[in-house]
Amino acid sequence: QxxxxxxxxxxxxxxxxxxxxxxxxxxxxxxxxxxxxxxxxxxxxxxxxxxxxxxxxxxxxxFDQLPSNTATALAADWWGLHIATEGWPLTHWNGSSGDFEDGVGFFQSQYPIFSMYSNGDEVLALGGENDGMLVEARTVAHASLAGFRPGEVIAGTLGANHVWIVNSDGLNGWQTDGQYTQVEPASMRRALPLTVRSMGNGGGINITDMTHLGMPIELVGSGNAYALDSAQGTPGVHGLLFQNVPVVLTSPTSGAAVWARSVALEYDVTLDVSGDPNLQNNLQDAVDNGQLYNNTRHVALRLFSPSNGSLEVRLTYDYIRSDTPVVLQGLEDRPDDGGGVLSASWTLVHDEDFARYLIFLNEGPWSTPPGEMDLLGVAPDKAVSLHSRLAADVETANGQPLKDGAEYYAVAVVEYADGRWGKVSAPFGPASPSDEVPLAPAWATASAMGSLGDDGDIQLEWSRCTALDLASTNVYVSTTPMTDALGRTPFTSYAPNEGNQSIIKQTPGVPVWIGLTCVDEAGQENLSDVTVVGPVVPTGELNDNEAPEPIQGTTVIDVPDDEGGRLKVAWEQSAADDCAFYTVYMKQGDHALSDGELGSVEGYSQAAVINPCDENETIVSTLDGVPLIDGQLYTVGIVAYDVWLNGNIDDVLLKSAAPLQNVVGQGTTPPRIT
Structure with a gap:
């Protein structure tokens, strides 16, 4: 068998x-x-x-949940815990299900990772040769989103719209716009030294070494009191006169930006409150401004009688507690999924006897905003018991599965430990779930195995598809350049549990282009959205790191007896034994050098790829997808590449010509093919 x-x-x-x-x-x-x-x-x-x-x-x-017993970095968020160890891959613990999930493997990251930060949607991992890597925090795939290499990374964080990384050169930023465009560097002038003058402190205080966020700078204290004019000022509490005092910040550095904030003003005063008509309001003001910790206001009152020391005080304080209202902040379709799910988000409630958030959905708007009595007999569509978790996916409305395309509205309410409810939020909506067509992998790499595999083996790796309802990843192979998969048949497919690395076999020595698409469980596939890598030449030979000799005998002429827009390019065949294909480079304008001098095709566009190497001519009719213009000069250079894609683009024989319309009108019918 x-x-x-x-x-x-x-x-x-x-x-x-x-x-x-x-x-x-x-x-x-x-x-x-x-x-x-x-x-x-x-x-x-x-x-x-x-x-x-x-x-x-x-x-x-x-049997093991972590790839190594040595954890090098941790990051926690509402979704769960993200763990980096000495081994790969990254591991993610789902706090809702209690399950461990594998993340990025070593092909996509360099270890060890020494620091991580998560905002609940993405995780920024720092360390090793990778410097910085952004991965998905809460999807099943936990795929890599982007990599950043500023070098010598010290720390990093995630902002609302940017990724920030600090290295030895300063602060580096990238926009989280999907393209991860780097923020243009800038420099800031710093006030060195910085002196503050105020309230009679003479030459001022040098506060250069004190300018740190959260560090208070005391201008007046018990040891250096500043006497105010008792006749000046604006009456405040109990008729006390409060005065504005200027604070002057100076520095010899021109144009330096300085930010300062007053934190506290402390003073001693003795007040006669026996006949104060505003005593109740002033006492309430003291309570409102008392220290708050362990959900309790602490107010210190020191009372004394200046006459004979006798004092009788009876203080009764009644209060009415009001629950913190919850506000529904968002209701939107969960992206990149199979439909039937909406994502809801709400504001934080930090009440001491909090029990859970309750989310209710309704198809279409309510006739009137629902209250507690309207919802008491209805089962919530989502209940969240963790007060710090402020978002959740909802799959039902009034207990029925959500329908793609239908409009839904939602409200939120807080349930407390004694069973009572807070105030029901205002309705939010509409929002409709949908089954999106999955996006192609964000990136892909392909390389010949060489001596590590059989002749014709190609090692393929790609970014995991982000679709939550992923069914398979399709791989397309072409021996000509490809931009889409329309009309093509998949070479192979990979199920989600087969990973994102594989080895495929192709004809040795023949250049190929490889495209990848994602297919969801509904069979949806965008054949126009393909991640293409190539050309790749499958070979089992050793890489000699030597490019074939420059091509000689290059000629470019207008194609005769045609209707214009075409150039015929010819050249002498390469003598290299490992020649795999030719690339025709083209640029608009006359850039040819005199006396057969060789030039560079850096900045030129690829007009055609010709294989095998026994071909020595072709016809070019487009440049960057645009038809050639009659009468416009174009410069052409031919570069030979070996099976390891070694090619010399610096020493190229450049020739120029212009296409012409030789036939006026419709021309003649081509001869019959026999």
Whole structure:
């Protein structure tokens, strides 16, 4: 009998297998093969479950949850915990389900990671040669979003619209716009030294070493009191006169920006409150401004009688507690999913006896804003017991599954430990769930295996598809440049549990372009949105790191007897044994050099890729997707590439010509093909 070998490329947990056990389900009778893995080498110990009929891996189970016992960085958010260890991959603990989820592998990151920061949607990991990496925090794939390499990273954080990383050169920023455009660097003048003058302190105080956020600077104290004019000022509490005092900040550095804030003004005063008509208001003001900790206001009152020392005080303080209102802040379609889910968000409630948030959805608007009595008999569509969790995905409305395209409205309310409800929020909406067409992988890499594999092997890696309802990743292969997958048949497909790395086999020595798309469970696939990598030349040869010799005999002429817009390019064949293909570089204008001098094609566009290397001519009719213009000069250079994509673009024979319309009108019918 013949068979095949299953590896990690087929979904197994590890490459090394220790034992096999077959068992049948007592209910269905379906057989399952259990394969144990001993964790040899870089593998992790665990069990893979295989269907012997289809030879497909149906499930896996790990014995260890972390790839290493040495944790190097942690980050926590409302979703859960993100863990970096000495080994790969990143590990994410889902606080809702209590499950561990694998993240980015070592092909996408360099370890060790020494610092991480999360905002609940993305995690910024810092460390190793990677410097900085942004990954998804709460999706199942936890895919890599972007990498940043400013060098010598010290710290980093995530802002509302930017990623910020501090290195030895200063602060570096990137916009979180999907393209992660770097913020233009700028410099700030600093006031050195900085002196403050106020309230008679003479030459002032040098506060240069005190200008740190949160560090108070005392201008007047018990040891250096400043006497105010008792006849000046504006009457305040109990008729006390309050005066404005100028504070002057000076520095010899011109144009330096300085920011300061007054924090506190402390004073001693003795007041006669026996006949004060505003005593109640003043006492309430003292309570409102008392220290707050452990949900209690602490007010210190010192009372004394200046006459004979006798004092009788009776103080009664009544208050009415008001619950913190909750406000629904957002209701939107959950992105990149299979439909039927909306994401709701709300404001924080920090009341001591908080029990849970309740979210109610309704198809269409309520006739009148619902109150507590309207909702008491209705089961909430979402209940969240963690007061710091301010967002959740909702799948039902009035207990019924959400329908794609229907408009829904939502309200939120807080339930307390004694069962009472707070105030119901105002309705928010409308929002409609939808089943989005998945986006193509954010990036892909492909390279020949060389001596590490068989002749024709290509190692392929791609960014995991972000679709929550991902069904498969399709791979398309073409021997000509491709920009989409329209009309093409997938070369192969990979299920989500097969990972994002694989080895495919192609014809040795033939350049190929590889495109990847994502397919969801509904079969949706955008054939115009393809991540393309190439050309790649599959080879088993060693890389000699030497480019083929410059191409000689290059000529470019107008194609005769045509209707214009075409140039015929010819050249002498490359003598290199490992020549794989030619690239025709083109640029508008006359840039040809005299006397056969060689020039560079840096900045030129690729007009055509020709293979195999026994071809020595082609016709070019477009440049960057735009038809050539009759009468306009174009400069052309030919570069030969070997199977390892070594090519010399600095020493190229450049020639120029202009396409012409030789036939006026519709021209003649081409001769019949025989």
């Amino acid at each position: 013949t068979g095949s070998t299953l590896t990690t490329g087929d979904g197994l947990m590890g490459q090394s297998a220790w034992g096999l056990v077959a068992a049948a389900s007592p209910v269905s009778g379906t057989a399952t093969v259990f394969v144990s893995h001993d964790g040899r080498g870089s593998d992790r110990p665990g069990v893979s479950l295989i269907n012997p009929s289809t030879q497909q891996v149906v499930s896996t189970h790990r």
